Amino acid sequence: MASGTQRASASHQWNYDVFLSFRGVDTRNSFLSHLYHELQHSCIKTFMDDPELERGTTISSELFKAIQESRLAIVVLSPNYASSSWCLDELTKILQCMKSNGTVLPVFYNVDPSNVRKQSGSFAGAFAEHEKRFREDIEKVKRWRAALTEVANLSGLDSKNECERKLIEKIVEWVWGKVHRTFKLLDSTELVGIKFTREQMDLLLDPTDDVRFVGIWGMGGIGKTTIARLVHESISIHFEVSCFLANVREASEGNRLVDLQKQLLxxxxxxKITRVLNEDWGTYFIKTCLCNKKVLLILDDVNASSQLEKFAKEKDWFGKGSIIIITTRDERLVKKHDMEISFKVEGLGDDDALELFSRNAFKKIYPEEGFLELSRCFVNYAGGLPLALKILGCSVYKRDRDEWKNELDKLRKNPEAEIFDLLKISYDRLDEMNKNIFLDVAFFLKGKKKNKVIEILDSCDRYGGINALVEKSLLTNDGNIVGMHDLIQEMAFEIVRKESPGEPGERSRLCHRNDIIHVLINNTATNKIQGIALSMRELEKANWNCEAFSKMINLKFLKVDNVIISSIPRILPNSLRIVKWNWYSSRYLPSNFQPNNLVSLEMQGSQLVRLWDERTDLPNLKCMDLSWSRNLATTPNFTSIPKLQVLNLKGCENLVQIHPSIVFLK
Structure with missing residues (x-):
């Protein structure tokens, strides 16, 4: 029997979480009925014998099997418990099957533990009867005495000076802690690298009568939902009402918030749940039915205040000690509702990322021999994003090295669709202005200082937005540098690619070498192009058809670095705001170029002799960098450039004339 129990324990194949042992005449219709209800309500699978099976003299094989298949046992020792030979047999079997510490909980219900231990008081009379009845098998009576002494010596709960409600709460909490200590709703692979651990959990459990609102925020796929489930599993036992409502955003978009309200209520x-006819009725019942209850409510994937207000607009909707947790991609939502506690979820470090990938790719914590470098390529692509690591790991499970390489090549050309769709949710909900700001940063401005980014965006009529995009976890602002996760940037590239999959000239932004060369050689540009950024690692010569620029009438941003073109552009769009063109090979800018909108001109190492004639007006130009333009002989008239702030003429060794109007610049 012991070996059978050990096997069951090792494999955790329990049919029941807890087995209840009790004397029916004392407790079945009172204490036990309430305890059983609370255990079932807490999703704890509980065995309680059928009242129709009235106790005989011998424990049934079905009950014996149920004891073997139960993880824990609760023994309710009441005044008449020892009078039942069935109960005493049951107790003996429980102790035989559950030798490991802490798996049996004695509850002393209206009895003194010392009476149980010594078989005195009401227990003395019961055993006097047993010794008469079983005088031919006195060893059995001795075993019963030993079992009572053993169970009385275990750490248990005493009903003395404790109201039944509190006693039941303590029992359920004990069972919950034993059954759920390993967070059984979460696969172990999901917990790799999660930093939301004991310290944060203790903060949530800090005893207080306040109602607390908690925000868990971060980019899509970073692990917010996993953390929220972990919290729910860990602390829900401490609340009268606990509820995890998943996919609030999705339910809202499908007009199904009332279904989530019903789930809570x-x-x-x-x-009476049928009385919740619509969202307004649901909100009314939440306010009126939960205001005196200690509630744990988790709202997963919230993206609008209107959603939150349907469930938890005010603190007085909930009883003392309640905790309301939301997960969101939008930090602004957390700030707007004055949430006292806020956690930003960060990506995984290299070691944790490799382990999570390996658990999905190999079902091991480390890559198999010969796959380490390939694994690191996938991990680098995922950039610490747990969702991406799991999806990519599963995609190469049980595949050979050649298939791994093919998957990696495909990934570099086209993002994984599931990852792309998840990340794109945040982008889709932006207004047009913020969509353009996001794409501009992804293509042209990632890694620049925040004030410079804002200045460039303002010059392109893109106002505000940086802080809003940071709050929505699409951008980062670390050390005043504007950045974004690599997969978020890949998503931006894919959004623009899908504007015209076959012809780059029909897209709004270009930053990939092959796309730009295709447009400029084949002259396939259109008025849809708003920005171009081409940076070569080393200086290259190119044979472009610069007529393509004449079609880009909405081009605002132009960056060409480390490219020397053989032809001379006869036209540059007057729409340009930002021009950075190093190694510009012509002696002059196009004569018909009217740079009225130009804010920044950087042409380092150019062949320019002069810029434009004195009649050219540049009312918006703030930065002019012509450093190392060795042929430059004269500067323009600065009277026409009233806003100039930065002027760099370093290395212009043939400069012989600086217009005297420079002294009037402010």
């Missing part, structure tokens, strides 16, 4: 309203 159903344990309280029961059959």
């Amino acid at each position: 159903s344990p309280i309203l029961k059959e």
Whole structure:
């Protein structure tokens, strides 16, 4: 029997979480009925014998099997417990099967533990009867005495000076802690690298009568939902009402918020749940039915205040000690609702990322021999994003090295669709202005200082937005440098590619070498192009058809670095705001170029002799960098450049004339 129990314990194949042992005449219709209800309500699978099976003299094989298949046992020792030979047999079997510490909980219900231990008081009379009845098998009576002494010596709960409600709460909490200590709703692979650990959990459990709102925020796929489930599993036992509502955003878009309201209210309203006719009725019942209850409510994937207001607009909707947790991609939502506690979820470090990938790719914590470098390529692509690591790991499970390489090549050309769709949710909800700001940063401005980014965006009529995009976890602002996760940037590239999959000239932005060369050689540009950025690692010569620029009438941003073109551009779009063109090979700018909108001109190492004639007006130009333009002989008239702030003429060794109007610049 012991070996059978050990096997069951090792494999955790339990049919029941807990087995209840009790004397029916004392407790079945009172204490036990309430305890059983609370255990079932807490999703704890509980065995309680059928009252129709009235106790005989011998424990049934079905009950013996149920004891073997139960993880824990609760023994309710009441005044008449020892009078039942069935109960005493049951107790003996429980102790035989559950030798490991802490798996049996004695509850001393209206009895003194010393009476149980010594078989005195009401227990003395019961054993006097047993010794008469079983005088032919006195060893059995001795075993029963030993079992009572053993169970009385275990750490248990005493009903003395404790109201039944509190006693039941403590029992359920004990069972919950034993059954759920390993967070059984979460696969172990999901917990790799999670930093939301004991310290944060203790903060949530810090005893207080306040109602607390908690925000868990971060980019899509970073692990917010996993953390929220971990929290729910860990602390829900401490609340009268606990509810995890998943996919709030999705339910809202499908007009199904009332279904989530019913999910929250159903344990309280029961059959009256049909009275929740719509969202307004749901909100009314939440306010009126939960205001005196200690509630743990988790709202997963919230993206609008209107959603939050349907469930938890005010603190006085909930009883003392309640905790309301939301997960969101939008930090602004957390700030707007004055949430006292806020956690930003960060990506995984290299070691944790490799382990999570390996658990999905190999079902091991480390890559198999010969796959380490390939694994690191996938991990680098995922950039610490747990969702991406799991999806990519599963995609190469049980595949050979050649298939791994093919998957990696495909990934570099086209993002994984599931990852792309998840990340794109945040982008889709932006207004047009913020969509353009996001794409401009992804293509041209990532890694620049925040004030410079804002200045460039303002010059392109893109106002505000940086802080809003940071709050929505699409951008980062670390050390005043504007950045974004690599997969978020890949998503931006894919959004623009899908504007015209076959012809780059039909897209709004170009920053990939092959796309730009295709447009400029084949002259396939259109008025849809708003920005171009081409940077070569080393200086290259190119044979472009610069007529393509004449079609880009909405071009605002132009960056060409380390490219010397053989032809001379006869036209540059007057729409340009930012021009950075190093190694510009012509002696002059196009004569018909009217740079009225130009804010920044950087042409380092150019062949320019002069810029434009004195009649040219540049009312918006703030930065002019012509450093190392060795042929430059004269500067323009600065009277026409009233806003100039930066002028760099370093290395212009043939400069012989600086216009005297420079002294009037402010």
